[in-house]
Amino acid sequence: MRNAVTPEVLELVIRGDYKDPFTVLGMHREKGKLIVRALLPQAVSVAVVDSSTGKKISPMQRWGVTALFVAEIAGKKELFPYRLEIDWGDHVQVMEDPYRFPPVLGDIDVWLLSEGTHHRPYEKLGAHPIGMEGVQGVSFAVWAPNARRVSVVGDFNGWDGRRHVMRFRHECGVWEMFIPHVMPGDFYKYEILTPDGKIQLKADPYAFRSQLRPDTASVVHWLPPLIASDQKRKNANALDAPVSIYEVHLGSWRLPQDGRRWLSYRELAEQLIPYVRSLAFTHIELMPVNEHPLDDSWGYQPTGLYAPTARFGTPEDFRYFVQTAHDNGIGVILDWVPAHFPADAHGLVRFDGTALYEYADPKEGIHQDWGSVIYNYSRTEVSNYLVGNALYWIERYGVDGLRVDAVASMLYRDYSRAPGQWVPNKYGGRENLEAIAFLRKMNEIVGVERPEAVTMAEESTSFPSVSRPVWDGGLGFHYKWNLGWMHDTLAYMHEDPVHRKWHHDKMRFGLMYAYFENFILPLSHDEVVHCKGSLIGKMPGDEWQRFANLRAYYGFMWGFPGKKLLFMGGEFGQYNEWNSNGSLDWNLLQYPLHAGIQRVIRDLNTVYRDFPPLYKRDFDPDGFEWIIHDDLDSSVFSFIRKDENGRFVIVMSNFTPVPRYGYRFGVPEAGWYREIINTDAVIYGGSGIHNNELLAQPIPCNGYDWSVEVTAPPLATCMLVKKEE
Known part of the structure; x- marks a missing residue:
């Protein structure tokens, strides 16, 4: 009554x-x-x-x-x-009169939202242009259960919070309202009267479009239409598919020539996508494109999780970018940040005047490394917000996968915290049980709803079964970044070749755990920033040797079990450390050694895609076999990659500048062998030492009945296959 x-x-x-x-x-x-x-x-x-x-x-x-x-x-x-x-x-x-219209949310929506089982809350929450009773306008809905009052404010009402006070749905803690005459393109925020009587302005957590910083208003925009599942994309993302990823920061890949700050999504579609295709990468990974206020965060502190950043254009422009990538046979992976959010006043922090999206206790809710705010994964509404966002990018923009950032910080309550500065879980342990449950839920729902998409964990600890199914006790990711492999092998390559024999284990240790997870081998942006220098800068020796080392390292990486990832600039040996406010040093490609690095990346990707043994059994121990792993004095490694049909590729790396003439190693079968790539080729800037066709001889070696005698080029990796008869 x-x-x-x-x-x-x-x-x-x-x-x-x-x-x-x-x-x-x-x-x-x-x-x-x-x-x-x-x-x-x-x-x-x-x-x-x-x-x-x-x-x-x-x-x-x-x-x-x-x-x-x-x-x-x-x-x-x-x-x-x-x-x-x-x-x-x-x-x-x-x-x-907006107050003559009925509620926006139906009973089923209210039920699902309150229950925490609305997998696509963005379909109801946020701002949606609709018609109601023959009148065009926008429905607004926002979760703010502890607010005393929530109003929609914008240019359409003079930003006066008295004009459009929303209806409160006690059942689910959502405020909602249909406002006639509001149109796509209108700016808006929520004016919230907090429990302690303060008024604050907040951007819409579910805004599909946002203003460009320093402005912070949300923008009314249509929900992007659904994109159908694609079996072709599913096949391209599969565990037994070739996956070679080019990681990109859109704002600094290349700058416009007319003095503008950035290329647009459409310009990037016309320039970046053909470039990635020309180098034969299979996927492109974008550092976060969610709206964010601080350029120097590179997108890893987002305030608009549902809005493609306005830096590069509109949501339609971003869809065009993704579609162009797909038209060119390239998958798109987004870096995604459900670990934390910034404390900007217009964002999620204390959204309704209380710790709503975040943990209330600073020992749980403040990220010590970045000063950001940690999501409260125990709240079903917060979990729904994030799970819905994962589906949103896959279903509404057609992205092929999400690389989840900072997973380690989510898994452990004591991450980067001193003793006494963290809150144990209910069992007294250090694991964040709510975050683990959220990650499993997200991966399960994505797997069921959009099985063509993949998820990837940037996880730096030994947490078990990250890339194993939830039903088998895992977190449910498809892939995990192999940061241990990256650190070990880069440390080895940094050594002068004369000292490498004392660090031999760094190159082979990865095989001790290579099949515990489905690994991606990442040479990411994290390795070329914050005074870490560039990849070419990590290599020892004179200029020729540095480039030879890098080519050899790439060859070893492309042969090693695991999918591949390379950050932009690494494909042509950029000298300078990455600068997010500048551009890659494209002028370097006029020099042969840099052009040679680019060409070897293109050819490695081509060989990788053309020869299934290099990718078909990345996560099967039967797909790998050492030939030589203990020649410390020569710093030579050799191994076999095999597919399920008996085909194989032999990889041999010499990590010293000394050519190894008459070097013999075993091969599994009789016949003729040929090189399919040699990183010492003259076209790459190498010395040109190569092997012509090699006839296996019945001389036992390395446990095989047959062997070949080769010349191992200096600081180089070669790949051999058996000639077809």
Whole structure:
């Protein structure tokens, strides 16, 4: 039963401190009469207009000296559609009254949202252009259960929080409202009256578009249409497919020539995608494109998780970029950040005046390394927000996968915390059980709803079974970054070749655990920033040797079990450390050694894609076999990669500048062998030492009945295959 509309209630409505304004404002039947009330600050006069006839029915009277206008409708007993004719002093406007429209959320939506099983909350929450009762406008809905009042504010109401106070749905803690006449492109925020009486302005957590920093308003935008599942994309992302990833920061890959700060998504589609295709990469991985306020965060501190950053264009422009990639046979992976968010005032922090999206205790809720805020994964609404976001990018933009950032910081409550500065879980342990449950839930739902997509964990610890199915006790990721392999092998390559024999284990240790997870071998942006120098800068020796070392290392990496990832600039041996505010040093490609690195990457990718033994059994121990792993004095490694059909590729690396003439190693079969790539080739800037066709001889070696005698080029990797008969 509706409470009586007393003067005290009217005062609360006028002050914007009433949680149920729809019971007061709009048209109501009270004591046998039809009463219309409207709160319209700055209005000079208001009248009620019959929508069906367009005729003015009744003027509205100002209640005292307030902005509240009231009319008693004579001659009518039943509720009817009406409009308000408002004299603003300088113009007259006839408009729909938002308080005459019914709720936006249906009973099923409310139930699912409250239960935490609405996998796509973005379909109802946020701002959606819709029609209601024949009127065009926008439905708004936002979760803020502890707020005293929530209003939609924007240019359409003079940013006055009294104009559009929302309806509170107690069942799910959501405030909602349909506002007529608001259109796509309009700016808006939520004005929130907190429990302690403070007013704050917040961007929409579910905004599909945002303003470019330093502006922080959300922008009304259509929900992007669904993109159908694609079996071709599923096959390209599979565990037994070739996956070679080019990691990119869109803002610094290449700068425009006309002095603008960035290339647009469409310009990047026309320039970046053909470039990636020309180098035969299978996928491109984008550092976060979610809206974020600080350029120097590179997108890893997002405030608009559902909005492609406006730096490069519109949501439609970003969809065009993804579609162009797919048209060129390239998958798109997004870096995704469900680990934390920044404490910017317009963002999620203390969203309704309480610790809503984050843990309340700083020992749980503040990230010590970055000063950011950690999601409270124990709340179903927060988990839904993030799971829905994962599906959103896959279903609405067609991305092929999500690389989840900073997973280690999510898994452990004591991550980067001193003793006594963290809160144990309910069992007294250090694992964040809620975060683990969230990751499993996210991976399960993505796997069921969009099986063509993959998820990848950037996880730096020995947490078990990261890339194993949830039903088998794992976290459910498809892939895990092999950061141990990366650190070990880069440390080996940094050594002078004369000392490498003392560090031999760094190159072979990865095989001790290579099949515990489905690994990606990453040479990411993290290795070429914050005074770590460039990849070429990590190599020892004179200029020729540095480039030879890098080519040999790439060859070893492309032969080693695991999918491949290389950060931009590494494909041509950029000298300088990555600068996110500049551009790659494209001028270096005029020099042969740099052009040679680029060409060897192209050819390694081509060989990798053309020879299934190099990728088919990346995660099967039967797909790998050492030939030579203990020749410390020569710093030579040799191994076999095999597919399920008996085909194989032999990889041999010599990590010294000394050519090894007459070097013999075993091979599994008799016949002729040929090189398919040699990183010492002259076209790459090498010395040109190569092997012609090699005939296996019945001389036992390395446990094989047959062997070949080769010349191992200096600081080089060669790959051999058996010639087809």
